[in-house]
Amino acid sequence: MYQVNNQTLSPHDFLEHLTNFISQSDTNCALMLVTLDGMQHAASLIGALNAERETLSLLSRLGKGLRPADTVLRLGRFEFAILLSGILNRGHAVLAANKISGILGKPIIIDNKERNLPFSVGLALSPEHSINPEKLWQHADLAAITARQNQEPYRLFSFNDAADVITHWDIESDLERAITNDEFSLHYQPKFCTKTKQIIGAEGLIRWHHPTHGIIPPDRFIPVAEKIGVISKLTWWVLNTALRESRQWGNNAKNMSIAINISALDLMDKSFIKSVSNATGLWNIPPELLTLEITEGALMRDIAFSANILRKIREHGIKVSIDDFGTGYSSLAYFKQLPADELKIDRSFILNILNDELDQHVVSTIIQMAKKMNLDTVAEGVESASVQKILTELGCDTIQGYHIAKPMPQQDFIEWISERA
Secondary structure, eight states, X not given: OOEEEEEEOOHHHHHHHHHHHHHHOSSEEEEEEEEOTTHHHHHHHHXXXXXXXXXXXXXXXXXXXXXXXOEEEEEETTEEEEEXXXXXXXXXXXXXXXXXXXXXXXXXXXXXXEEOOOOEEEEEEETTTOSSHHHHHXXXXXXXXXXXXXXOSEEEOOHHHHHHHHHHHHHHHHHHHHHHTTOEEEEEEEEEETTTOSEEEEEEEEEEEETTTEEEOHHHHHHHHHHHTOHHHHHHHHHHHHHHHHTTSOGGGXXXXXXXXXXXXXXXXXXXXXXXXXHHHHTTOOGGGEEEEEEHHHHTTSHHHHHXXXXXXXXXXXXXXXXXXXXXXXXXXXXXXXXXXXXXXXHHHHHTTTTOHHHHHHHHHHHHHHHHTTOEEEEEOOOSHHHHHHHHHHTOOEEESTTTOOOEEHHHHHHHHHHTO
């Protein structure tokens, strides 16, 4: 029978236990940290005593997945450590984690209902990840955090994950300060009209110059901004910066449009439309020169609501672009309800368009459908003259990508435009 110590250990006592365990292991061993994330919420429903009984019952079931040599130690109210000795290899440890996760994932009866409670499991190996007990504990904890963030049942520690978790923490703690400290900038990527062969606008792409981590791409910090509630501040900064800087592009760019990306959460803000309209007035930018890009997936969360908001945006003269179109979120029956001015074809269809007949067919279908709906089409990710040629032949209105130009800081963009005047 496996060994279980139900007495909650202090960090010092657990570290001593772990030190002895590692030093006495003649073979590979593993530390598994288990957190019953959902039990805290359950305790508020059924009371502390009942939650404790359920936890002990779960521990009893957990024993079915453990070997006689395995040890379970209690680290907190709903947190446990499992010490696994005699681990043959990485696959053996993962098999154990999978078995434990299977047991933890079974529903339990709470308040007369079957409920699946969230949990997270982090796994670290010795000597592979560390022979230092404190480091091994830290690694298992980071693996558990990564599992929780990614909504995975368990996670085997990797050094890449550790760097990602630390960066994620820094992003959360530094994001709002970064707005105040002016750590963001916009880079502009030109948009090229296939008919007139002219640059007709640019997309403003946000960059974060983090003092420690360097350039952090938007796909790393935008989801965090949405999660911690600062996305509206970030959107407001992007909007005003793009409008202000577009005024500095010179006479050669007087009628060039500026496009920015917005979040689905921005649409939930009742003051959003008025704020955008006021901003175009503040910077004396004709509203028809501003395009708001929002992803297809974000719009599909609530079709009726999205359609109403987009309609109001367009009533102010501001253009709407549906970004990443074709990624599979919507059916045409729903899509045709959305008022918009342009479709941005997802870059995944552009990447292999020269060699993949199916991608060519999809792009051609999107372009023809857009024409019938009086929508312009934009293809992003265009990286060669051959791709530009085929998109032009298919009738795509606008292209952007490295073949035209990479995203550039404001001053470089101004110089780039003036050289082509």
